[in-house]
Amino acid sequence: MLRRIKGVRYLSSKYFPNEPTSPVVKTASVPGPKSKQINQELGQVYDNKATYFVTDYFNSYGNYISDADGNKLLDVFCQISSIPLGYNNPKLIEAAKSDEMIDAIVNRPALACFPSTNYAQILKDGLLAAAPPGMNKIWTSLCGSDANETAYKAAFMYQHSKIRGNKPFSEEELSSVMNNKAPGASEMTILSFEKGFHGRTFGSLSTTRSKAIHKLDIPAFDWPVAPFPKLQYPLEEFEQENRQEEQRCLNKLEEIIENAPKQIAALIVEPVQSEGGDNHASSEFFQGIRDITKKHNVLFIVDEVQTGVGASGKFWAHEHWNLTSPPDMVTFSKKFQAAGFYYSNPDLQPKDAYRQFNTWCGDPSKAILAKAIYQVIKQDGLVSKTANVGDYLYSGLQQLVNKSDKLKNLRGKNFGTFIAFDCVNADVRNKLLADCRLNGLNVGGCGESGVRLRPTLLFEQKHADLFLNILEKVL
Ligand SMILES: Cc1ncc(COP(=O)(O)O)c(C=O)c1O
Numbered sequence: 385m386l387r388r389i390k391g392v393r394y395l396s397s398k399y400f401p402n403e404p405t406s407p408v409v410k411t412a413s414v415p416g417p418k419s420k421q422i423n424q425e426l427g428q429v430y431d432n433k434a435t436y437f438v439t440d441y442f443n444s445y446g447n448y449i450s451d452a453d454g455n456k457l458l459d460v461f462c463q464i465s466s467i468p469l470g471y472n473n474p475k476l477i478e479a480a481k482s483d484e485m486i487d488a489i490v491n492r493p494a495l496a497c498f499p500s501t502n503y504a505q506i507l508k509d510g511l512l513a514a515a516p517p518g519m520n521k522i523w524t525s526l527c528g529s530d531a532n533e534t535a536y537k538a539a540f541m542y543q544h545s546k547i548r549g550n551k552p553f554s555e556e557e558l559s560s561v562m563n564n565k566a567p568g569a570s571e572m573t574i575l576s577f578e579k580g581f582h583g584r585t586f587g588s589l590s591t592t593r594s595k596a597i598h599k600l601d602i603p604a605f606d607w608p609v610a611p612f613p614k615l616q617y618p619l620e621e622f623e624q625e626n627r628q629e630e631q632r633c634l635n636k637l638e639e640i641i642e643n644a645p646k647q648i649a650a651l652i653v654e655p656v657q658s659e660g661g662d663n664h665a666s667s668e669f670f671q672g673i674r675d676i677t678k679k680h681n682v683l684f685i686v687d688e689v690q691t692g693v694g695a696s697g698k699f700w701a702h703e704h705w706n707l708t709s710p711p712d713m714v715t716f717s718k719k720f721q722a723a724g725f726y727y728s729n730p731d732l733q734p735k736d737a738y739r740q741f742n743t744w745c746g747d748p749s750k751a752i753l754a755k756a757i758y759q760v761i762k763q764d765g766l767v768s769k770t771a772n773v774g775d776y777l778y779s780g781l782q783q784l785v786n787k788s789d790k791l792k793n794l795r796g797k798n799f800g801t802f803i804a805f806d807c808v809n810a811d812v813r814n815k816l817l818a819d820c821r822l823n824g825l826n827v828g829g830c831g832e833s834g835v836r837l838r839p840t841l842l843f844e845q846k847h848a849d850l851f852l853n854i855l856e857k858v859l
Pocket residue numbers: 464527528529530532581582583584654658659687688689690691717718
């Protein structure tokens with residue numbers, strides 16, 4: 385369908401000289417027979433109900449994921465958006481084989497008590513070198529949910545210590561907290577948005593509002609929720625309606641904060657609500673949130689677990705907003721392999737030890753990988769390359785969406801490869817995803833009927849062409 389622009393040099397070939405030139409599908413179904421058999425064995429000891437197919441990671445390479453049957457699929461889902469530089473990237477293998485890595489793996493430290501001599505340097509050369517503008521401190525944790533959960537704890541402790549001033553904890557606080565009661569146990573809340581997804585541990589799950597199935601049967605905090613704009617597409621046609629919709633949501637947000645029966649310690653929002661359906665909002669909307677949170681002393685947490693690390697065409701998606709002042713905390717995980725949150729205000733660090741704490745407090749081996757990932761991204765200019773290939777991909781998709789009666793609501797213009805569209809209904813979407821796999825393309829869904837693209841940062845024009853051709857064929 386689309387032609388490759390002549391003279392393009394492919395960086396992915398530098399890392400993956402033997403990357404397949406197109407997908408290979410050998411079986412009549414994906415998952416194929418071997419995949420099904422292994423998955424059935426797995427199912428006897430492990431919950432395998434969400435398995436797409438069983439993967440052969442040894443033979444996955446670059447932008448291609450290999451399954452147990454030897455099929456090689458172009459992967460634009462990438463372990464739920466968490467493979468930054470392709471499978472078996474030689475630079476990451478090099479980092480994995482280093483003495484520094486061996487030390488980090490076989491002597492895993494309890495970081496808060498026995499930090500390693502090189503942890504500060506590992507952070508400075510990697511995770512902190514990549515810190516969002518205005519942020520120079522970090523707390524490391526174990527996964528995206530934990531990153532958010534520790535940010536919430538920082539917010540609660542910060543807000544209470546502001547109220548308490550320099551006074552010590554009261555006797556009443558010390559005794560009531562042992563019964564999970566106020567005033568020792570906080571009655572403050574975290575506000576999140578309808579359709580937001582922030583993880584599945586207890587605290588983070590209470591702020592997750594994507595789908596009921598994510599939350600059912602799990603005890604939850606009674607925390608406030610605000611509406612997130614439902615934009616209409618194409619954006620150029622619905623400018624006024626969308627502006628009004630965003631203003632409606634901002635007005636409602638301020639009303640909720642002003643009338644909250646309990647103090648809202650922090651608000652959390654994703655730059656693009658990913659699991660909830662790839663719902664976008666404008667920079668003005670996010671600036672509006674920043675203004676409201678400042679005015680009402682609510683901490684502003686940006687959840688960049690899925691949007692962070694280059695895919696949006698900026699290193700951090702919230703850099704697209706040009707905020708007048710940075711968020712209070714930015715959480716990360718996925719593509720960085722390591723997890724945690726960035727901040728700058730030292731008061732977000734509790735004054736006493738053992739409050740923001742667990743055994744590992746992160747994982748130096750993942751921080752070493754994050755360093756290698758950051759260095760490749762920086763050295764190869766992968767963020768701007770992703771912005772360019774994203775533009776190319778978007779315009780190709782625009783043509784497909786325009787002529788298809790099955791697709792609508794293309795979104796993610798000027799937002800790197802962080803692109804999504806909807807199908808006319810969930811059945812069409814589910815069939816489309818299955819047919820794509822059978823045609824050698826591994827792509828993920830989100831929300832009710834959305835299809836989201838989450839390729840690597842080494843996904844280039846030749847991969848975009850393959851993607852578009854397969855999608856057109858499947859349609
Ligand atoms: C925006 C966002 N926040 C938090 C999480 C939770 O991360 P994890 O699954 O690593 O706990 C996810 C996971 O998909 C996410 O997309």
